[in-house]
Amino acid sequence: MAELDKESVDATPNVTEVETVDAATVEEAVAAIEAPVERGEPILQVRNLVKHFPLTQGILFKKQVGAVKAVDGISFDLFQGETLGIVGESGCGKSTVAKLLMMLEKATAGEVFYKGQDITKLSGRALKAVRRNIQMVFQDPYTSLNPRMTVGDIIGEPFEIHPEVAPKGSRRQKVQDLLDVVGLNPEYINRYPHQFSGGQRQRIGIARGLALNPEIIICDEPVSALDVSVQAQVINLMEKLQDEFNLSYLFIAHDLSIVRHISDRVGVMYLGKMAEIGTDAQIYDHPTHPYTQALLSAVPVPDPSAREGRERIILTGDVPSPANPPSGCRFRTRCWKAEERCSTEMPLLAIPERFVASGTPAAHESACHFAEEKNVVHAA
Amino acid sequence: MTTMEKTANVPAPRSDEDYQGPLLEVRDLHVEFHTREGVAKAVNGVNYTVDAGETLAVLGESGSGKSVTAQAIMGILDMPPGRIPQGEILFRGQDMLTMPENERRKIRGRKVAMIFQDALSSLNPVLTVGYQLGEMFRAHLGMSKKDAKLKAIELMDRVRIPAAKERVNDYPHQFSGGMRQRIMIAMALALEPDLIIADEPTTALDVTVQAQVMDLLAELQREYNMGLILITHDLGVVADVADKIAVMYAGRIVETAPVHELYSRPSHPYTRGLLDSIPRLDQKGQELYAIKGLPPNLTRIPAGCAFNPRCPKAQDICATDIPLLHPVTERDGTDLPGRGSACHFWKETIHG
Numbered sequence: 001m002a003e004l005d006k007e008s009v010d011a012t013p014n015v016t017e018v019e020t021v022d023a024a025t026v027e028e029a030v031a032a033i034e035a036p037v038e039r040g041e042p043i044l045q046v047r048n049l050v051k052h053f054p055l056t057q058g059i060l061f062k063k064q065v066g067a068v069k070a071v072d073g074i075s076f077d078l079f080q081g082e083t084l085g086i087v088g089e090s091g092c093g094k095s096t097v098a099k100l101l102m103m104l105e106k107a108t109a110g111e112v113f114y115k116g117q118d119i120t121k122l123s124g125r126a127l128k129a130v131r132r133n134i135q136m137v138f139q140d141p142y143t144s145l146n147p148r149m150t151v152g153d154i155i156g157e158p159f160e161i162h163p164e165v166a167p168k169g170s171r172r173q174k175v176q177d178l179l180d181v182v183g184l185n186p187e188y189i190n191r192y193p194h195q196f197s198g199g200q201r202q203r204i205g206i207a208r209g210l211a212l213n214p215e216i217i218i219c220d221e222p223v224s225a226l227d228v229s230v231q232a233q234v235i236n237l238m239e240k241l242q243d244e245f246n247l248s249y250l251f252i253a254h255d256l257s258i259v260r261h262i263s264d265r266v267g268v269m270y271l272g273k274m275a276e277i278g279t280d281a282q283i284y285d286h287p288t289h290p291y292t293q294a295l296l297s298a299v300p301v302p303d304p305s306a307r308e309g310r311e312r313i314i315l316t317g318d319v320p321s322p323a324n325p326p327s328g329c330r331f332r333t334r335c336w337k338a339e340e341r342c343s344t345e346m347p348l349l350a351i352p353e354r355f356v357a358s359g360t361p362a363a364h365e366s367a368c369h370f371a372e373e374k375n376v377v378h379a380a
Numbered sequence: 381m382t383t384m385e386k387t388a389n390v391p392a393p394r395s396d397e398d399y400q401g402p403l404l405e406v407r408d409l410h411v412e413f414h415t416r417e418g419v420a421k422a423v424n425g426v427n428y429t430v431d432a433g434e435t436l437a438v439l440g441e442s443g444s445g446k447s448v449t450a451q452a453i454m455g456i457l458d459m460p461p462g463r464i465p466q467g468e469i470l471f472r473g474q475d476m477l478t479m480p481e482n483e484r485r486k487i488r489g490r491k492v493a494m495i496f497q498d499a500l501s502s503l504n505p506v507l508t509v510g511y512q513l514g515e516m517f518r519a520h521l522g523m524s525k526k527d528a529k530l531k532a533i534e535l536m537d538r539v540r541i542p543a544a545k546e547r548v549n550d551y552p553h554q555f556s557g558g559m560r561q562r563i564m565i566a567m568a569l570a571l572e573p574d575l576i577i578a579d580e581p582t583t584a585l586d587v588t589v590q591a592q593v594m595d596l597l598a599e600l601q602r603e604y605n606m607g608l609i610l611i612t613h614d615l616g617v618v619a620d621v622a623d624k625i626a627v628m629y630a631g632r633i634v635e636t637a638p639v640h641e642l643y644s645r646p647s648h649p650y651t652r653g654l655l656d657s658i659p660r661l662d663q664k665g666q667e668l669y670a671i672k673g674l675p676p677n678l679t680r681i682p683a684g685c686a687f688n689p690r691c692p693k694a695q696d697i698c699a700t701d702i703p704l705l706h707p708v709t710e711r712d713g714t715d716l717p718g719r720g721s722a723c724h725f726w727k728e729t730i731h732g
Contacts, residue, residue, distance in 0.1 A: 089586035090557075197674050227441040228613060232657035232670035239667070254586065257616075261659030261668065280664065298591035299661050300616030304639045306662070314595060315588045318556045377662045 018045045018113045029126040032117055033133065037080045037215070043248055044078040044101070044134075044216060049110035051096050055323060068323045070096040072272035073110070075349070078216065083242065083249040085263030085280075087256055087295070091319055093272040094252045098220045101250065102136050103127065132162050135214040139221035141201035145193040151204055152189040155179070158211040165212050178207040181244075183237060199230035203237065210241065218250045223258060235262060256299050260284050268292045271322055271330040274349050278364030285378070286361040288352060288371040291331045297376035311376060329369070337370045345369070399472045402429040403607045404453070404492075404575055409467030411448050411631075414460060420678040422448040424631040426467075427705075430607040432574065437610045437622035437639075439654075443675050445631035446611045450577045453609075454494050455484055471575070490520050493568035497580035499560035503552040509536075509563050510548035516570035535566040539596060558589035562596065569600060575607040582617060594621055615658055619643060624718055627651050630676050630686035633705060636720045647708045647721035647730035649691050685724070693725050 037043045052067035071093040078084050086094045099105040101112060103119060111118045119130050138144035145154055155175045159166045166174045176186035182203040193201055202222060209217050222238070223231045239262065242249060253259050259266055260280050267277040268291065276289040287293045294313040301310070315334045320326055329347050332338040352371035355363040362373040411423035423445040430436045440446040451457045453469050455476065469476045471492060476484055496502040504512060513535055514528030523531065529548060536544035539562040541555075552560060561581060568576050581597065582590040598621055601608050612618060618625060618639070625642050627635040627650065635648040646652040656669035673690040676682055682689055688698040701724070708719035711731050723729060 089588060199674065227675070228615070228654055229441060229657055229671040230674070232668040233672075235659070236668055236670055256587070257659045257661045260661060260664060284661065294588060296661065298587045300591075300594075300614070300620045301661055302615040302619050302643065302655065302658055303660075304619045304643055306619075312591065314591050316592075318558055318589065319586075 018047060018111075018116065020113065020116050020118070026125050029117055029122065030129050032115055033126065033129045035115060037115060039081045039246070041080050042077040043080045043115060044250075045113040046077070046097075046101070047075050047111045047113070048073050049075070049097070049100060049112060050108045051093075051100055051105060052108045066323055068321075069272050069325060070322055071100065072322075072325070074269070074272070074274045076267055076274065076277060078248055078250055080215070080248055081242075081246055082264040083251050083262050085259035085266040086250065086252045086269060087254060087259050087266060088269035089254065089295075089319055091271075091322060092269040093322070094269050095220055097269075098136065098218045098250070098252055101218055102134060103131065128162075132165070132212045133214050134216045134218065135209040135212065137202075137205050137209045137217060137219045137222045140225055141198050141205055142193075142225070144205055145201055147193055150190050150192055151175075151179070151184075151196075154193070154204060155207045155211055158208065162212055174211070175207075178210060181210065181241070182207045183233075197230075198226050199234060202226060202234050206234075206237065206241070210245065213245070214247070216248045216250065218252070220252045221254065222251075224253065224255060231258070238262065256284075256296060268295065271319060271325050273330055273367065274365075275331065275368075276364070276366040277349070278366075279361075282361045282364040285375065286364075286373050287376065288355070288362055288364070288366040288373050289331075289368045290335050290337055290370075292366075293374050293376045294334075301377075310378075313376065329367070331368075337368075337372075339370070341369055401470075401473055403432050403434075403472065404430045404609075405468075405470040406449065406453065407468040407470065409449060409452060409469065410465050411445070411452050411457065411462060411467075412465060413462050415679070418679040421681060422462075422631055422678055423452070424681075426628070426631070426633055428626050428633065428636070430575065430609055432607050433601070433605045435601070435608045435610060435621055435623045437612060437618040437625045438628060439612060439615065439618055439625055440628035441613055441675055443630075443678060444628040446628050447579055448631075449628075450494065450579055450609065450611055453577060454492065455488055456494075489516060489573070490571045491573050492575045492577065493571070493573040495561075495564050495568045495576060495578040495581045497583055499557065499564045499584070500552060502564060503560065505552055508549045508551055509555070513548075513563065513567055513570065516567060520571055531570070535570055536563070538569070538600075539563070539566045541566075556589075557585055558593060561585060561589075561593050565593070565597060565600070569604070572604055573606065575609070576601070577609045577611070579611045580613070581610070583612070583614070590617070597621075615654065627654075630681050631678065632686065632722060633720075634687065634722045636705070636718065637708075638718050641716065641719060645730050647719065647726045648723045649693050649725075649729055650687050652729065653690075653692075685722070693723075693728065695724070697724055 049071055050073050051071040052069050054064045055066040056062040057065045088094050100107050107120050112120055114130050122130060152175050155178055156171050159171050176189060179186045184200060184203055223234050226234060251262055263280050265279050266283040268275045270291050276292045287296060294315050297311060297313045317334055320333055326333050328344050329342040332342040347367045347369050349365050349367040351363050351365055406426055406428050409423055409426045413420040413422055426449050438446045452464060471487060510529050510532040513532035517523040517528040517531045533544045533548050541559055541562055582593050585593060622639045624638050626633045629650050635651045646655055653671040657671060659668060671690055676686055684699040684701055685703050688694040703722045703724045705720040705722045706726055708716050708721050708726055710716060
């Protein structure tokens with residue numbers, strides 16, 4: 001898009017170069033997509049991904065008057081077999097990232113490499129092969145299942161689109177196996193979604209996600225609609241399935257405790273940008289970005305004796321509108337450290353210079369000019 | 381604030397002056413709903429008390445009857461299909477269930493107010509927030525529209541909505557989620573009630589905003605010395621603000637305890653299970669403990685202890701005898717004030 005401002009694209013973090021695979025023909029592209037990836041190797045690489053939703057005015061002659069910058073230049077890697085958690089407040093763009101990776105929305109700019117293939121440029125057979133390997137589990141188990149279809153039809157529907165995975169005769173058996181895998185009685189195959197509880201419905205959603213043996217599952221708030229006791233069951237199930245089927249998860253949630261529990265690495269998003277990314281211990285025990293610190297300190301810990309010793313940072317105000325984000329650092333309007341520099345210079349997502357040589361857990365990527373370690377989770 | 385004087389001018393109930401007991405007392409409350417599938421027993425004998433300045437947290441999963449109890453207290457249950465077959469709700473010693481409706485209207489909103497979970501659907505989208513806030517003053521105190529609007533601005537300032545004067549004529553959709561919840565709080569506070577019931581006040585909000593709203597609520601509660609019933613499923617929020625906790629399951633209170641005690645030594649297997657099943661921010665565990673099974677269908681609550689099909693400690697007696705809320709004591713028999721457990725094996729659970 002021509003109107004894309006230069007600034008956001010220039011803010012390239014120093015992430016590793018992507019090894020692209022040049023595929024001259026569709027066959028080569030499909031072959032590259034089908035090729036296995038070693039555990040710990042990057043399977044999905046996102047580079048400067050941007051999604052702007054245009055704001056238009058006028059009825060007949062639509063004129064673009066601005067754009068909601070839902071995702072504004074983010075980059076990260078997802079490694080094979082790991083869980084990458086993405087946290088952030090509502091409106092920070094985390095669900096848009098999920099939709100972009102699923103190719104449910106077309107990216108305004110940027111690339112998403114799946115095994116070296118830029119999926120934003122794929123079409124036809126190659127894209128279909130990618131879609132088979134990236135599946136999604138949705139937030140709301142009540143609206144993401146068609147009420148007029150039986151469980152068997154819902155879970156079996158992916159086989160209609162990708163018949164090569166399960167030939168017609170074997171589908172019923174396959175669906176029953178999937179029900180068994182997610183801990184539901186295989187005899188429920190002819191029931192309808194309304195006959196199940198929220199937790200059971202989410203299991204159906206997971207079974208549908210697993211049907212095509214994908215390599216990546218994108219989970220958008222998979223447990224936030226569930227009760228506490230049921231939440232634990234679903235989380236445990238997801239961890240079990242990850243080991244069993246060697247899956248990579250992109251786990252999007254706003255509940256920081258759950259994200260810590262399930263994730264190997266965590267990325268914190270704010271207003272369409274990645275504020276900080278690192279391993280779970282780096283982010284939770286050694287956060288360096290003020291937003292992460294505020295976010296973590298605001299989470300109530302279920303332990304009344306911990307409440308006395310913890311420092312709480314209470315942010316003022318609300319998240320600014322993504323249609324008109326602040327200049328420079330997007331967090332500066334709510335940040336207690338903000339200085340002149342923050343309004344003019346956009347901080348890059350990189351390991352802060354002062355920590356580069358230290359080798360401590362604070363040495364992880366953080367987009368702040370004044371990155372500083374601060375323990376907010378544990379009582380002092 | 382001038383509201384204070386105005387409210388004080390209203391003739392108080394006769395027993396108000398020398399009343400000594402708790403602010404609110406719920407005694408053996410039962411609520412049932414008559415549906416096509418049968419009678420759903422949503423609340424089955426709930427007892428609790430709240431004093432002025434005290435925060436009672438009612439903790440439970442969906443369907444545990446925590447919100448229905450609150451609605452019964454407010455007198456906003458849909459009846460029918462709802463029915464209150466037995467029980468008493470005493471506000472300053474007067475039973476609200478037997479008093480005439482016009483008496484009750486004087487208490488509702490003025491003495492007992494409620495904050496709802498979903499601010500967007502609780503506010504009227506076609507009226508300005510100023511008009512909706514002012515309604516309390518117009519309806520209860522008979523103020524003029526103009527005075528009511530001034531009061532509304534004052535209230536919006538009180539809950540720290542920036543630029544209250546300019547925003548008083550805005551509509552609910554023009555406010556963010558946190559601001560809308562502040563408006564709900566302002567509305568509940570309008571007449572400086574003695575008791576506020578907050579039904580999941582922060583569930584729909586982001587954590588940073590949740591912290592702001594809970595802080596505001598706690599501050600206002602201290603200032604006005606109000607009783608607060610906080611209904612929630614979030615064990616974290618409860619740990620932060622509550623004085624005492626009542627844990628509900630299938631329409632009954634299964635455990636009561638002061639806040640510190642509940643977290644350090646739960647005396648009911650359900651509470652223990654809940655505490656073990658939440659991931660912690662400050663530590664990384666291995667597998668989460670998960671309570672097996674599902675909460676019961678309220679039309680078919682299991683015989684005996686409602687939790688017995690999911691309980692790891694269940695014995696034969698649990699499937700036949702309903703456990704009452706036993707007072708919980710130390711191993712040597714010393715009283716633990718405020719503690720109770722509705723489990724046949726509470727001794728083993730707390731001391732075992």
